[in-house]
Amino acid sequence: MTTTDRFRAAVEARDLAALSDLFTDDIRLYSPVKFVPFEGRPMVMGLFGVLLRTFHDFRYVGHFDGTAETSTDGTEAPSVVLVFRATVNGKQIHGIDLLQFDESGLIKEFTVMVRPQSAVHALGEAVLAGLVADGLVPAPADH
Numbered sequence: 001m002t003t004t005d006r007f008r009a010a011v012e013a014r015d016l017a018a019l020s021d022l023f024t025d026d027i028r029l030y031s032p033v034k035f036v037p038f039e040g041r042p043m044v045m046g047l048f049g050v051l052l053r054t055f056h057d058f059r060y061v062g063h064f065d066g067t068a069e070t071s072t073d074g075t076e077a078p079s080v081v082l083v084f085r086a087t088v089n090g091k092q093i094h095g096i097d098l099l100q101f102d103e104s105g106l107i108k109e110f111t112v113m114v115r116p117q118s119a120v121h122a123l124g125e126a127v128l129a130g131l132v133a134d135g136l137v138p139a140p141a142d143h
Helices: 003-012 016-022 041-054 117-133
Strands: 023-030 056-069 076-088 091-101 107-115
Touching: 003 016, 003 056, 003 076, 003 091, 016 023, 016 041, 023 041, 041 117, 076 117, 091 117, 107 117
Parallel strands: 023 107
Antiparallel strands: 056 076, 076 091, 091 107
């Protein structure tokens, strides 16, 4: 079973523990709701804990294999795009997960893109609330 197969099965089963062994220690996750990436396995695992609670009716609906330049060092890396659909706070989301692998087959970069804009906003609010609730980021200061 490939890393992609294991990743997809873990996400679809909402099995957070099964995800940890699939990421490099220094994984970077690029989110549509945060300008800088989430960095490192502990933070990315915390984020996935929130995401698995936030997405409803999550399902992968497509799979594409290839290569893509990484953001970290600009090298070509084996890559997979998984197309998904889900619901967040009543908003229908259509998106892709771009998984990029290191030489040992672990996921070293992970990029999420979603549409439409209203879904990005709903996702951002839900993820921030989950990250704050789990103590992974401080609560935003009121201005």
